Amino acid sequence: MTGRARRVWSGQAIFVAWATVVAVGIVAPFVVYPVFAMNVLVMALFASAFNLLLGYSGLLSFGHAAFLGSAAYVTGWAAKSWHLPVLVSMGAGVAVATVLGLLFGVLALRRSGIYFAMITLGLAQVVYFLVVQMPWTGGEDGLQGIPRGTFLGIDLGNSFAMYYFTYAVFLAAFWLIQRTIHSPFGQVLRAIRENEPRAISLGYDVQRYKLLAFVISASLAGLAGSLKAVALQFATLGDVAWQRSGEVVLMTLLGGMGTVLGPSVGALLVVTMENYLSSLGSWVTVITGTVFVVMVMAFRRGLVGEIKALFARRS
Amino acid sequence: MPDDLILETRDVVKEFRGFVAVAGVSLKVKRGSIHGLIGPNGAGKTTMFNLLTRFLPATRGSILHRGEDVTRLPAAQVARRGVVRSFQISAVFPSLTALENVRIALQRPLGTSFRFWAPARSLSVLDDRARALLGDVDLAALADVPAGELPYGRKRALELATTLALEPEVLLLDEPTAGMGHEDVGRVAELIKRVAKGRTVLMVEHNLSVVADLCDTITVLARGAVLAEGSYAQVSSDPAVREAYIGSAA
Numbered sequence: 070m071t072g073r074a075r076r077v078w079s080g081q082a083i084f085v086a087w088a089t090v091v092a093v094g095i096v097a098p099f100v101v102y103p104v105f106a107m108n109v110l111v112m113a114l115f116a117s118a119f120n121l122l123l124g125y126s127g128l129l130s131f132g133h134a135a136f137l138g139s140a141a142y143v144t145g146w147a148a149k150s151w152h153l154p155v156l157v158s159m160g161a162g163v164a165v166a167t168v169l170g171l172l173f174g175v176l177a178l179r180r181s182g183i184y185f186a187m188i189t190l191g192l193a194q195v196v197y198f199l200v201v202q203m204p205w206t207g208g209e210d211g212l213q214g215i216p217r218g219t220f221l222g223i224d225l226g227n228s229f230a231m232y233y234f235t236y237a238v239f240l241a242a243f244w245l246i247q248r249t250i251h252s253p254f255g256q257v258l259r260a261i262r263e264n265e266p267r268a269i270s271l272g273y274d275v276q277r278y279k280l281l282a283f284v285i286s287a288s289l290a291g292l293a294g295s296l297k298a299v300a301l302q303f304a305t306l307g308d309v310a311w312q313r314s315g316e317v318v319l320m321t322l323l324g325g326m327g328t329v330l331g332p333s334v335g336a337l338l339v340v341t342m343e344n345y346l347s348s349l350g351s352w353v354t355v356i357t358g359t360v361f362v363v364m365v366m367a368f369r370r371g372l373v374g375e376i377k378a379l380f381a382r383r384s
Numbered sequence: 385m386p387d388d389l390i391l392e393t394r395d396v397v398k399e400f401r402g403f404v405a406v407a408g409v410s411l412k413v414k415r416g417s418i419h420g421l422i423g424p425n426g427a428g429k430t431t432m433f434n435l436l437t438r439f440l441p442a443t444r445g446s447i448l449h450r451g452e453d454v455t456r457l458p459a460a461q462v463a464r465r466g467v468v469r470s471f472q473i474s475a476v477f478p479s480l481t482a483l484e485n486v487r488i489a490l491q492r493p494l495g496t497s498f499r500f501w502a503p504a505r506s507l508s509v510l511d512d513r514a515r516a517l518l519g520d521v522d523l524a525a526l527a528d529v530p531a532g533e534l535p536y537g538r539k540r541a542l543e544l545a546t547t548l549a550l551e552p553e554v555l556l557l558d559e560p561t562a563g564m565g566h567e568d569v570g571r572v573a574e575l576i577k578r579v580a581k582g583r584t585v586l587m588v589e590h591n592l593s594v595v596a597d598l599c600d601t602i603t604v605l606a607r608g609a610v611l612a613e614g615s616y617a618q619v620s621s622d623p624a625v626r627e628a629y630i631g632s633a634a
Contacts, residue, residue: 251504253496260477260488267475270437271489271550272463273497281498 082377083247086329090243094236103228107300109340110239111293116320116332117246118289123318124327125250126282127262131186131314132173132193136166136287138309139196140294145212145304146205155218155225159295166291167284169196174283178276190311197309211305215298225299235300242289247329249285258282319357323364325371334373389451390415390584391436391467391554396445398431398608405431407608408445413554418576418585420599422592424628427605429588430472433558436586437469438462449554466553472562474539478532482523482542485531486514489549514549521545521575537568541575548579555579557587561594573597596620604628 097106115137122128140162147158177188200206217225225231249255261268261275268275298304307313316339324335339357346353368375391413398406406428413419421429434440436447438459446455454462477485490510496502518524521541526534531542540560547555560576561569573594576585589595595602596616604611604619606628612619619625
């Protein structure tokens with residue numbers, strides 16, 4: 070395949086990706102429960118934010134639940150106790166996640182590889198501990214009954230209105246992630262991931278680029294958490310727990326790390342399994358685990374990654 | 385005259401947990417020269433490179449660039465001062481096209497490298513320069529090929545084009561002809577000769593005919609210390625050098 074054909078192909082792929090996402094998103098609430106669809110969107114955003122870090126910067130964070138969860142709690146608290154407008158509450162959640170991201174990033178980026186992952190995990194456990202201990206978070210109960218409020222005069226209490234609000238935020242964030250990947254900054258990230266010493270020898274302070282990638286990823290994970298608090302109207306310990314950090318790795322790998330749509334597809338798979346198999350109780354974990362092992366063994370590039378590779382071979 | 389020295393080390397030492405890789409080397413690289421660094425395996429040549437470009441911290445001693453102490457600067461900053469290195473294994477960004485590889489080097493001075501919101505096409509202003517640089521190393525026709533798919537010799541040429549995009553004052557080439565076939569060696573040697581005009585080159589090289597052909601000054605290292613220094617004729621007739629080479633071959 071020539072370079073030009075490759076570029077056209079990648080242009081087409083981006084168009085197809087967008088068309089698919091938009092079309093599926095518009096009809097979704099008529100096909101499935103809006104709350105379920107919102108849950109998928111929130112997790113898809115979370116996984117896409119995570120993929121920006123793992124897939125495009127090569128950094129494996131094992132503490133992303135801290136950003137999702139802390140933003141969910143802060144947004145919930147701001148909306149419930151201070152009665153702030155929905156966008157302001159969400160902004161507060163994202164701001165907290167961003168600050169946490171900066172803190173995590175500065176500390177964890179002093180190490181690389183498995184040590185980096187372990188530091189993010191350790192810091193996330195500290196956040197979990199704080200959430201359990203602080204009185205306003207509701208302990209085991211979490212925050213329940215978070216009000217959705219109104220947006221531009223539209224009552225978000227209506228599930229369809231809330232869904233399309235969630236969807237709009239998701240699309241905006243999804244667009245920003247794509248933009249980031251293809252930006253001058255994204256080019257440097259790719260260069261660092263592929264050959265870090267070479268990037269240094271070209272004069273790049275690679276740590277600063279990694280830190281910015283980490284903070285962007287944390288902010289967007291926080292946005293997913295804020296959205297979750299408003300859309301599903303609760304924030305619980307499950308959102309800050311380490312299992313959540315593991316789940317996002319799973320979603321990303323299932324769908325295809327380093328692909329545009331992969332994380333969203335992975336989120337759809339995992340949330341669907343958890344939702345529709347919930348009658349089976351703890352067997353869900355066994356099934357999810359088995360599916361994960363089989364998928365990783367059979368399709369190392371993830372679902373979307375394998376489909377992409379198939380098309381690349383054909384043409 | 386010290387002004388003539390662009391790069392200098394003073395009694396630089398590098399120890400790894402008790403093993404002394406570089407044992408007090410004082411190197412003087414003159415501005416505008418092609419300086420060769422040769423020696424048997426394990427002589428400390430690549431370690432010297434890593435010290436000079438700050439990829440490794442020196443245990444003792446100092447490193448000067450244009451007479452200023454750079455011993456404690458971060459590696460990226462040394463690169464921004466114009467002391468740019470290549471690597472023993474060809475260092476390209478494999479999934480990026482040849483053009484994008486060169487553009488990575490060109491885009492930093494643009495000052496937009498932290499702009500994650502800027503569109504991809506904001507980099508296309510660099511395309512003409514990148515193509516010209518690729519043309520200089522005969523890669524113009526392969527501009528849109530991912531670097532990972534280029535043959536080895538072409539990768540090295542691409543690496544050189546990327547390095548030259550920074551317009552470095554000092555080029556440090558770590559075995560530029562390593563692993564190459566006969567024709568590629570000749571082409572790369574020609575290329576080095578061409579790009580060395582108006583620059584200073586310090587190169588580690590095993591191919592002695594390349595060294596003889598290109599280098600004005602040669603420093604021979606053995607067991608982390610300077611064994612001899614001078615022109616190729618001087619160095620090659622030095623009995624200590626002959627012994628070190630034959631000794632290592634045995």
